[in-house]
Amino acid sequence: MTSGEPGTEGSAPGAARDPGAAPTAEPVAWSALRAEVAACTRCPLHRSRTQPVFYRGGLRPHLVVVGEAPGAQEDRLGRPFVGRAGRRLDAALATVGLDEAEVGLLNVLKCRPPGNRFDPAAARSCRTHLDRQLAWLDPPRLVTVGARALAALDPEAPPILRCAGRPRTALGRPLFPLIHPAAVRSHALARRWADDVDALGAWLGRRGAGPREAL
Ligand code: SF4
Structure with a gap:
């Protein structure tokens, strides 16, 4: 995935950016946030992680996908959504015609929880990183994958199977919840995922670029 970096070194979070600016090195403010997360010891997950998993995608995303937590592959490679669930998600995004640079991917938790058990207390500790990433990226739209990511952004949301696939609003932004691609383990859920x-x-106002079979 390529990154479309704005030419706004040191820009404040959410500051207006010149869409015509030539790509440059990663902006200072974003690099500083990345470094802060890399050094974070705010919760016990820093002891078991291989490395924090910060972000994957363009820096002027049309939408940001918020997942729950890194898994084993993500922990090893330092990039979100690079395991099997990530490939299913990438296929879905390609199917609706989204270019890689239009999308940003991150997680509520930056460090892998042992046994992949989501840790709500760690999520509260990690929240400031998520909020600052979203403020800086300032995406026009959000997508959540999985119940815990949805609950983090929209605590009042109904259970995931009732609201997945139906647009909502959270954090003052349009939000589209999806079930977690790792949960798609039955024919019924595969059909639900494709729908x-x-x-x-x-x-998104996009016509599907790929066949449902690709999902
Ligand atoms: S999960 Fe978040 S708060 Fe906890 S150590 Fe990692 S970056 Fe810091």
Whole structure:
């Protein structure tokens, strides 16, 4: 995935950026946030992680996908959504016609929880990193994958199977919840996933670029 970096070194979070500016090195403010997360010892997960998993994608994203926590592959490679679930998600995003640079991917938790058990207390400790990433990226739209990511952004949301595939608003932004791609383990959920991805494409105003079979 390529990064479309704005030419706004040291820009404040959410500051207006010149869309015509030539790509430069990663902006100072974003690098500083990345370094802060890399050195973070705010919760016990820093002891078991290989490395924090900060972000993958363009720096002027049309939408940001918020997941729950890094898994084993992500912990090893330092990039979010690079395991099997990530490949399913990438296929979905490609199917609705999104270019890689239009999308940003991150997690509520930056460090892998042992046994992949989501840690709500760690999520509270990590929240400031998430809020600062979203403030800096300032995406026009959000997508959550999984119940815990949805709950983090929209605590009042109904259970995930009731609201996945239906647009909402959270944090003052349009939000589209998806079930977690790792949860798609049955024919019924595979059909639900494909239907929700179709609905995502409609929400984005994109015509699907790929076949449902690719999902
Ligand atoms: S999970 Fe978040 S708060 Fe905890 S150590 Fe990692 S970066 Fe810091």
